[in-house]
Amino acid sequence: MGKGGPPVSAEQSSLPHRVALISLHTSPLAQAGGGDAGGMNVYVAQTARRLADRGVQVEIFTRATGSDQPPVVHWHPGVLVRHVVAGPFEGLDKIDLPGQLCSFTAGVLRAEAAREPGHYDLVHSHYWLSGQVGYLAKDRWAVPLVHSAHTLAKVKNAALADGDRPEPFGRVVGEEQVVVEADRLVANTATEARELIELYGADPARVDVVAPGVDTDVFRPGDRSRARARLGLPADARLIVFAGRIQPLKAPDVLVRALGELHRRSPDDRWRLVVVGGVSGSVTTSPDSLRELAAAEGVADRLEFRPPVAPELLAEYFRAADVVGVPSHNESFGLVALEAQAVGTPVVAAARGGLTVAVRDDESGLLLPGHDARDWADALGRICRDAALRERLSAGAVRQAAAFSWEHTVEKLLDTYRRAIADAAAARHPGRSVPAGTGERVGSR
Incomplete structure (x- = not known):
């Protein structure tokens, strides 16, 4: 747990070329602190930018919430944000989003279908709704899936506040499915890793602990x-x-x-x-x-x-x-x-x-x-x-x-990405070491 298998070899140390980040229910462009926008927005935005600064091309798929949103936003050098139309732009609560999974998934798959085969090296989904999309994209594109839960229904339901409503059973089942399908799971803390293992039956060898960071260029002492x-x-x-x-x-x-x-x-x-x-x-x-x-x-x-x-x-x-x-x-x-x-x-x-x-x-x-x-x-x-x-x-x-930095977070994420790609390549070619980022796939289109 936190180690996630053998060390990544020098041969496997090259970066993935392109990563698809799926953040269905909330956009990294949204203002955190209201609606469904919170720490996950910050996490996706900070890691995407820093991955791109390391040379990884990042495409973020999120649901369009306004008719004035352009289909594609070139948000940061090396980072595209794709607004996928799925359901009404307004008046759709997060609890209604499972009904739009098919529509959103079709939009994600359609974007990839316009590319040459093998465009993405890896899918990284954030939150269980995105994980549902991620494991379908994984199978269609024949690439590994990395998943970050951010919150877990079983944990939330065990600590409900007065007046709060429990997470629905459908979410619990959806999270269990994603845990099974993901090639690697990213937990924010050792506690979350234990919850994935003990409550969801995750394989400890596939769980990596990667702590989030803080932007000390913005959040710094002052008067x-x-x-x-x-x-x-x-x-x-x-x-x-x-x-x-x-x-x-x-x-x-x-x-x-x-x-x-x-x-x-x-x-x-x-x-x-x-x-x-x-x-x-x-x-x-x-x-x-x-x-x-x-x-x-x-x-x-x-x-x-x-x-x-x-x-x-x-x-x-x-x-x-x-x-x-x-x-x-x-x-x-x-x-x-x-x-x-x-x-x-x-x-x-x-x-x-x-x-x-x-x-x-x-x-x-x-x-x-x-x-x-x-x-x-x-x-x-x-x-x-x-x-x-x-x-x-x-x-x-x-x-x-x-002690926490986004640079360290991204370094650990890249270790997870490399390992996921290397493991997938090893499964496709038993006995042969395949460097990460070469475009090798676990299946075929």
Whole structure:
């Protein structure tokens, strides 16, 4: 697990020429923080660009969500984004997307059919819906399939928030199918790798652990006062920031309740919670429901909503904060926590999933075992009030984030790609070593 077989030989070390990335339900061009756009968007965008910078031609297939979207966008040198028409442009929830799999798959296969045989060396699918498309493309194109789950239905259903709806059985079956069909599986953490193995029966030899990274050119330390002035936030506030989609899984309500607890304990302190993000998923968690909760807690005037923003501005929100709260019920990794730490802001996070990897307890932030508002108020209050603690955690946060880079992520992904191609070639030609990236296939058209 994380090793995934024998070391890649020098003969097998050449890069794949072309990779098809499938990200059906969300585009890397979309603004993260609202709708279905989140950490996966960032992951696909960052890895695609860096793969292209290494000389790999990347084509990203995503579903068109607007009539004004061009069929093909030359987004970055070496990266094409293809908008595939599948279903209505608007008004289609993620739970309705399985009904458009056939249409989307036809569009993907049609794009490849216009090329010379053997155009792609590999397919990398992101999320289970894309995996369904990916394993059909794998069979049609006779290339290996690498799959990243990003989230798993069985894990999410075991940690549902109040009012959230469970993932449907169809998704569970779909994920099980993709685990069987994929040549290699990419997990964000060792915990996710174990979940794939124990809950889905994945072959440990086919699971690679590849941690996401953080863009430290964008998310870097800066002046808190200047950031607050730029964002129009009070200079003297004890400022807590939440960034992400507003949905039960992300649990922003926990921070609202903690804000109420902090206000009751010390009403003279200028507590402020800023929520940066848009509505996603179940309507049981929305700005209106959070406002109602804040009113019940007596802190309606201390809660503020800001829309999703580009990474450069998001970094300013993190710089402005005394602390960033990440109370998610589950995260496969938790990029927000890593990005906040990269600017030097401590994080209070739930000890769930990948957050236990992204945050080092009492070194770069604080990890909490549950979601009790009193415990969250204790942790948030400690960091906001104790300057020495905040300074220590801030230094640790920068060190923690520095251990993760997108360059390292892509290097590990390329190892996975090489191994997948080499294994597929070995299956086609038993006993003969075939260098990766030569166009050899496991089957024929």
